[in-house]
Amino acid sequence: MKEFMEILEEIEREKKIPREKMLANLEEAILSAYKKNFGSSQNVKVSIDNVSGKIRIVSTRTVVEKAPRPGLEIALSEAQKIKADCRVGDKIDVDVPLEDFGRISAQVAKQVVTQRIRETEREIIYQDFKPKERTVMTGEIRHRDSRNNFLVDLGGVEAILPVNEQIKGEHLRPGDRVKVYVVEVKKTSKEPVITVSRTHPELLRKLFELEVPEITEGIVEIKGIVREAGTRAKVAVYSNNEKVDPLGACVGMKGVRIQAINRELGPEKIDLIRWSDDIGTYILNALSPAKSQEIYLDREKKRATIILEDEQLRLAIGKQGQNVRLASRLTGWQIDLRKKEEIISALTTIAGVGETTASVLMEAGFRRIEDIAAASVEKLSEVKGIGEKKAEKLIEAARRSLQIAKAG
Numbered sequence: 001m002k003e004f005m006e007i008l009e010e011i012e013r014e015k016k017i018p019r020e021k022m023l024a025n026l027e028e029a030i031l032s033a034y035k036k037n038f039g040s041s042q043n044v045k046v047s048i049d050n051v052s053g054k055i056r057i058v059s060t061r062t063v064v065e066k067a068p069r070p071g072l073e074i075a076l077s078e079a080q081k082i083k084a085d086c087r088v089g090d091k092i093d094v095d096v097p098l099e100d101f102g103r104i105s106a107q108v109a110k111q112v113v114t115q116r117i118r119e120t121e122r123e124i125i126y127q128d129f130k131p132k133e134r135t136v137m138t139g140e141i142r143h144r145d146s147r148n149n150f151l152v153d154l155g156g157v158e159a160i161l162p163v164n165e166q167i168k169g170e171h172l173r174p175g176d177r178v179k180v181y182v183v184e185v186k187k188t189s190k191e192p193v194i195t196v197s198r199t200h201p202e203l204l205r206k207l208f209e210l211e212v213p214e215i216t217e218g219i220v221e222i223k224g225i226v227r228e229a230g231t232r233a234k235v236a237v238y239s240n241n242e243k244v245d246p247l248g249a250c251v252g253m254k255g256v257r258i259q260a261i262n263r264e265l266g267p268e269k270i271d272l273i274r275w276s277d278d279i280g281t282y283i284l285n286a287l288s289p290a291k292s293q294e295i296y297l298d299r300e301k302k303r304a305t306i307i308l309e310d311e312q313l314r315l316a317i318g319k320q321g322q323n324v325r326l327a328s329r330l331t332g333w334q335i336d337l338r339k340k341e342e343i344i345s346a347l348t349t350i351a352g353v354g355e356t357t358a359s360v361l362m363e364a365g366f367r368r369i370e371d372i373a374a375a376s377v378e379k380l381s382e383v384k385g386i387g388e389k390k391a392e393k394l395i396e397a398a399r400r401s402l403q404i405a406k407a408g
Contacts, residue, residue, distance in 0.1 A: 016124055017121060017124065020050065021120055022117065022120075025116035025120070027047070027048060034057070034059075034096070038070055039071060040071065043059055043061065043071075043072060044058065056095065057095065057096040057097075059094045060091055060093055061073050062089065063075075063079045063086055063087065063092055064088060074092060125192050129154075129194055132182050133183070134183075135206070136179050136210070137180060137182060138180075139153055139155075139178060139196070140177050141175065141176040141178065148163050149163060154196075158194075159180070159182070159194035159195065159196045160194065160196070161180060161197070162195065164199075165195070165198060165199050167229045167268070168229065168230045169266075169267070179207065180196035180197060181196060181198075181206065183197050199227065201225040201227050201233075202225075204235065204261070205222055205225055211257045211258075211260050211261055212252070214239075214244060219240055219241050220238070220240070220244065220249050220250070221238045221239075222235060222236070222237055223238050224275070224330050224331075226329040228326065230268055231269065231322065232270075232271070232323075233265075233269070234286060234327065235250070236274075236285075236286070237273070238275040246272075247272050247274060258272075271326075273330065279331070280304070283327065283331050283333055286331050287324065290308065290315035290316035292307060292312060292316070294306065302332065302333045304331075306338070308337060309339070313337055316337050340362070343358070343368075344358040344359060346368070346369060347362065347366075347367075347369065351400070352393055360385055360386075364383040364384075369401050369402060370398075372394055372398035373395060373402055375395060377391045377392055377395065380394060380395060
């Protein structure tokens with residue numbers, strides 16, 4: 001029994017399964033084995049000493065004259081050896097030696113114990129990791145499976161880093177230690193499935209929280225994050241203390257804080273954006289590093305038109321449109337980038353519109369032929385220098401221009 005208890009202690013230490021739970025599983029296994037051997041276990045009680053590991057199996061049996069049913073009854077002559085004054089019909093407790101169990105019954109007991117230990121281990125893993133959803137953990141890359149998913153060791157428990165949660169172009173190797181965002185811990189009929197991510201925007205948020213104390217203290221807030229993992233991200237920040245610059249706090253002395261985050265994410269460029277409750281200012285900030293002071297807002301359609309010079313236009317668009325695309329996602333507004341010359345040139349294709357009129361229309365918010373075609377006479381006639389009759393002509397001319405363009 002000493003050896004048996006040592007085995008339980010080893011399992012308890014390695015699998016983190018409480019000894020009491022394992023002893024309860026063993027009791028259940030013995031009952032299953034008894035039922036396998038004798039056909040029923042309703043009249044049996046099993047007890048196991050928590051310290052010594054001594055097992056006692058007691059079967060309550062009915063005393064009969066002769067020909068007892070195994071496991072349920074006991075012959076009078078045998079019963080009187082246990083209790084001398086017992087009679088036919090009495091109930092008597094009989095100690096059952098483990099040796100009375102057959103080989104098949106012992107196998108059943110082993111299977112039950114093994115199954116219960118596995119089930120308990122799965123439940124412990126699930127209960128341990130479920131609260132860690134939406135947190136960041138450090139894991140070690142184990143290997144890549146047949147579906148190109150990485151298996152990540154999170155302290156003795158394997159998590160899955162699926163292909164769609166991997167940073168494109170990042171070359172991970174077995175033994176690499178990486179930070180991952182725990183997306184989901186799902187209970188299944190087998191092992192719990194732990195899904196982690198390297199691309200989730202919240203991973204970036206958590207990395208900032210780890211590196212920037214002002215964020216955890218509530219002085220600096222992260223107002224929004226958008227990522228195209230592996231290439232570029234934009235993080236909008238705001239300070240609740242006018243003495244603390246949110247951009248400076250996130251960058252850190254000599255860039256030490258932002259560099260630590262960059263090292264974790266590899267080549268991904270992070271744009272820190274100063275958040276503003278003035279949507280026009282916020283949109284212009286979001287287009288960083290491009291600079292412009294000229295913006296027109298259509299609040300009803302949540303569309304912003306920004307006028308830029310040639311060089312700034314290229315910066316605003318970014319490689320393959322990435323910069324303006326991220327800025328649009330960050331602010332939640334559709335962003336149109338235009339050169340002033342292009343707008344004026346397009347408007348002058350409308351019959352009766354010269355450069356001067358086109359400039360006036362643009363300043364009034366009519367920057368596309370479609371804007372004029374869709375305008376009401378009343379609205380257009382509010383523009384300086386455009387009366388009701390001219391407004392009617394401009395609307396009609398704009399609609400003709402669109403029809404011609406569509407036909408062409």
